[in-house]
Amino acid sequence: MAYMHIGKDFVPQDVPGKVTGRIKYSEDYARDGMVYARLLTSPIPHARVVNIDASAALAMEGVFGILTADDVYPDGEPDGTGLKILTNEPTLVGEPILALAAVDEKTAETALEAIIVTFERLPFVMDPVDSLAPGGPDAYTGGNTFVFREGFKSEKWTADQVAAFRAGSEPTAEPQQQFAYGELEAAFASSAYIYEGSFATAGYPHHSMEPRSAFAYWENGKLYLHGTSQSLTALAADMAGIVGVPIEDLVFINEATGGGFGQRARAGSIPSMAIPAKLSQKINRPVMMRVTREEEFTIGGARQGFQGWIKCGFKADGVMAAADMWILSDNGGKGGGGDAFSAADCISILYQAEAMRFRGTSIGSNTAHRGAQRGPGQNQIAPIIAPILDKAAAELGLDRLAIRMLNMPKNGDVGGPQRQPLTSAYMPEALNMGATMFNYPERITRSRQRKGSKVTGIGVGEGYHNAGRSGMDGIVRLMPDGRLAVHNGVGNLGTYSYASTSRAAAEVLQMPWERVDVISGRTDRHLPITSPQDGSNSIFTNTRTNWGAAQDLLVKMKEIAAMDLGGTPADYSVGDERIFKTADTTSGMTFAEIGQRGLQLGGKFTGEAEVPEDLNDFTKLSVSRLAGSALMGIFHDPRHNNNPPGFTATFIEIELDTETGKFDIIELVTIGECGTVVHPQGLKNQLVGGAVWGIGLSALEQHLYDPQNGLPASTGYWQSKVPTILDTPSKIQTGWVDLPDPENPVGARGIGEPSMGAVSAALTAAISDALDGHVFNAAPITADMILNHLAGITTDAVPLAQNNYRG
Amino acid sequence: MNPKLTRRRFIKGVIASGAAATSTTIWYAANGADRPAGSVERLIRINVNGQVRSVDVAPQETLASTLRYKLGLTGTKLGCNRGECGACTVLVDSVPTYACSVLTHSMKNGLIETVEGLESPNGDLHPVQQAFVDELSPQCGYCTPGQIMAAVGLLRANPNPTREQARQGLAGNICRCGSYDSYLDGVMRAAQIG
Secondary structure: OOOOOOOEEEOOOOOHHHHOOOOOOOHOOOOOOOEEEEEOOOOOEEEEEEEEEEEEHHOOEEEEEEEEEEHHHOOOOOOOOOOOOOOOOOOOOEEEEEEEEEEOOHHHHHHHOOEEEEEEEEEOOOOOOHHHHOOOOOEEOOEEEEEOOOOOOOOOOHHHHHHHHHOOOOOOOOOOOOEEOHHHHHHEEEEEEEEEEEOOOOOOOOOOOOOOOEEEEEEEOOEEOOOOOOHHHHHHHEEHHHHHHHHHHHHEEEEOOOOOOOOOOOHHHHHHHHHHHHHHHHHOOEEEEEEOHHHHHHOOOEEOEEEEEEEEEOOOOOOOOEEEEEEEEEEEHHOOHHHHHHHHHHHHHHOOOOOEEEEEEEOOOOOEOOOOOOOOOOHHHHHHHHHHHHHHHHHOOOOHHHHHHHHEEEEEOOEEOEEEEOOOEEHHHHHHHHHHHHHHHHHHHHOEEOOOOOOEEEEEEEEEOOOOOOEEEEEEEEOOOOOOOEEEEEEOOOOOOOHHOHHHHHHHHOOOOEEEEEEEEEEEHOOOOOOOOOHHHHHHHHHHHHHHHHHHHHHHHHHHHHHHOOOOHEEEEEEEEEEEOOOEEEEEEEEHHHHHHHHOOHHHOOOOOOOOOOOHHHHHHHHHHOOOOOEEEEEEEEOOOEEEEEEEEEEEEEEEOOOOOEEEEEEEEEEEEOOOOOOOHHHHHHHHHHHHHHHHHHHHOOOOOOOOOOEOOOOOHHHHOOOOHHOOOOOOOOOOHHHOHHHHHOOOOOOOOOHHHHHHHHHHHHHHHHHHOOOOOEEOOOOOHHHHHOOOOOOOOOOOOOOOOOO | OOOOHHHHHHHHHHHHHHHHHHHHHHHHHHHHOOOOOOOOOOOEEEEEOOOOEEEEEOEEHHHHHHHHOOOOOOEEEEEEOOOOHHHHHHHHEEEEEEEEHHHHHOOOOEEOOOOOOOOOOEEEEEHHHHHHHHHHOOOOOOOOOHHHHHHHHHHHHHHOOOOOHHHHHHHOOOOOOHHHHHHHHHHHHHHOOO
C-alpha cells in the first residue's frame, strides 16, 4: 500500500533540541526559591531503622526540613516487596531512608552528616541459592519471597537439593510457577539428540544516561512534577496515587527522557520522583532532587539474573521436540519481575517446541531492585539457547541456519502456554534476508578457521518479544487554522514513537507533516492515556489509537461537509487539506473552514457531547478540558486479537583471539521483522541500539557485589561494563522485512526488545563456534572465562553464582 | 601467576572504588563542598562560547557545575560526574574535555566551547549538528551534546577521518541507547559536508 507518511523518514520535532542542547530534561529546570534535596541512603544491605535523630541537622542554617518514611507512610509502609518512596527497613545498600532539603546541596550534604540514624542490622544474602539453603539468610524480614495473596514466605530446599542444583542437576523442589503443554516424556523419547545442563545469566543495572532526577513545586493546590518516564500519561496516572494527589491536580512535565529500557514505564518502578513532591509539599518550596550516578545505580534498577537448568530434545530431522526448563530468578532487594516465565514463553514461540514444561521460582537477594529491562526474560534466554541449537545441529549433521529455518515461527503458528496464535510471522523472510546480506553460504565456510592466535566464529541468532497492546485512547483536533493537533501521551525516550505513531493520524487525513502539531511533553496539554511503554508496544498500540481518533475526526468532517454542501458523508474525500465531493472536487471546504464550522457547531463535534463512554478515566479528563476548543476526533481502541510479535534475525562473524580471550566483530547483520515499517531511521536506531545491548548481555555486563558486606561494586559505567563504541563493530548492517500485520491499521508491530536478543544469541553462538562448539551456559561470557576454558581450567568459575565475579 | 590471586586483587580494587562511590564523597568533592575552612568563592573570568563571563567559583568547583548551575548552559549534561561517560564533553582550546573532571579555576586561560555555542549567529546549525539531524543520530539525546562536542573536536583535528578514526574519536562518549552506529554515520556525513 502506498502511504503518504508511513514508511518514510522525517525529523521528529525534538531532534533539533537534542543537537543544540535546548531540550530540557528534568534536572535542567529551575525556579525562584528552589531548594535542594539530598538523600540519606542505607549503608548496609538489610536493616531496620530504630531511630533517626535529625535535631542537629534541622537546627542548621539553611536547612528547611526532612522527609522520612513516617511522613510518606503515616499508616505504615506498604506490605510486601516493591519499591517504596522512603523506607525504615532497607533491603539493599543505597536504598533511600530520608531526604533533606536545604538552601544548596553543600548545606544539605553537611546536614545529612549530622543526622544520626540508628540501625538494627538484619541478615542479608547476595545469592538466591544461598538463601534457599537450610538456615540460609532471607533477603526480607518476612522471608525470601513474596507470594501474591499469600504474603511473605521463607522457602528452603534441603542441603541435597541445593547441592544437586549447584552441581547442574534438575531441581527437585516444588516450583512457585509452572506451565506445560504437549506430551513431554513422549517427545523426549522421540528425540535423537537431548541436551541437558545448568545455566546462569547475570543481573546488571539499567544505567540510563539520565539519572532519575526530579523537581517539584506546588502552586494553587496543583503539583507540578518534572520527572522522567517512558510513558507520560500511564506513569502520571499512577504517580498521582503514589503522591496522594487527585489526578486532576497533578501536572507531570517530561519533555525528554534520557533513556528508558523498562524501568521508567510505570510509576511503581520509579517512586523516588515522589520525594521532591512530598518534600515540596511539606516545606512549601520548590524542591530539586538531583540524582547521582551512584544513586542511579540503586534507584534505576536491574535485570533479573537466572540460575537454571534446561533440557532440550531434537528429533533426527532437527525439529525441537521438547523443551524443559527450571529457572530460579533473582528478585533482588525489592521484588522482581516475570522474566523466567517470559523466557520460557519465548522458547515456545521462537523455536516452536512441540512439547514444553516450565517451572520457576523467584527468590530475593539484598541487591539492586529488579524489574523490566529490555526484553526481560526473552533476552536472557537468547544467549543460552543459541549454542544449544548449534550443538544439536552438529550432533544431527545439520547446518546451523537450517535448524533454525526448520524450527522458526511462521504465519499461522501458535505459541506460549495458551497456544495463542501469532497475528503474523515473517521469520522465513527475515532469516533469508539476513543470510543473503551476510553472504552466509560463503562465510560459514570460514567457521573455526585459524589465523595465528585468532580463530573465526560464525553465529546465527533470533529474537522475539510480544510487541503490541490495545485498549488505549486517542485524541486529535482540527484547529480553526486548519492544522492538525495530535495529542499523544507516549513518552519521549528516544524511540521517536511519540512522533511516528502520530503520523498514523496524518495519514488518515492526508495531512502534510508540516501542518501537524504533536502535542505531548506535559499532562496539562491534555493527553490521552497510553499503555506503559514497556514491551515494545508503542508502535502497534498508538498507531491504532491515533488512526482511530483521526477516523472519528474524518467521520465528523464528512458529516459537516454533507450538512453544508449537500449529499451524504459517503460522497466526500480528503486531500490537499480540503474535504471535497469525490465526484466534483470543486465542491468542498478547506480544513480551516471545516475546523471553524465544527467549532461553531459544538456538541459532539467538539467533545462537548456524545463522548465515547468507554474512554479511560485519564482520557475523559483530558477530553473534558479540551471540550469546545476545536473540532475533535476521539477514540477508544477495542482489544486486538492474538499475539502481535516482534522478531529479529542476526548473523555475526567474529575473530576471537585465543591469547587474550577477546574478540572483534568482523560483520554484524541484523534484520527486523516488525510488520510494516513506520519510520525507517527510527527502526534502524532500534536495531543498532539493540545490537549494542546484545553485545553487553553476551560479553560484558554483570553485577558485582562484595559478598562480605553487601556493597555494590558496579555502581558506575566502567565497572558494570556498559558497552562503549569500541566494543561494537564499526558498522552494523541493518535490514527489515516490511510486510503488514493484519491487527494494525498500518500493519505495524514493535521491535525494540527483540533487536537485542537476536544479537546476543548470534554473538554467543559465534563465541561458542570459535571455541569448537563449547557451551558455556552463561551470560556474559567474559574474556577470563574464555581464557580459563582454553587453559583447561573449568573449576575456577562458579557456574551458578549470582551478583559475584564468575569468571 | 596464580589466576585466583589476580582475580582477588581485581575484585578488591573494584570493591574499594565501588564502596567509595557509594558514599557521597565523590559528588561532594566535585562540587566544591569539601573545601578547607575559610575558603570562599572567587570571582574569575572564563571565556565561554566567545564571551568573557564573570562568575563566582569555589576552589573545587568543576567546569560542568559552573556551566550548568551558574551560567545556565544546561546543554552540557552530567551523566556520571566521575569521568566515565563523556556526556559533559566540552571543547577547551578545541580539545574535547570532560567538564566534570576539570576545575573551573584551571580554565582561566582556556577557550571553552559548549554545544550552545555551535550554531551560527543566524541560527544555522553547525555541520555536525545538521549531520546528526539528517542521520537521526540521537536516540534519548542525553549523551548527544557530548557526542557532538567530541565530533567537532575530532573534525577540527582531522577533517577527513576514516570511519575507524571517527570511532576512536568518539571512544570517550558512552551512549546507553547504543546509537553508536548512527553517531558514526553522522560524523562521516559531517566530514563530507565540511
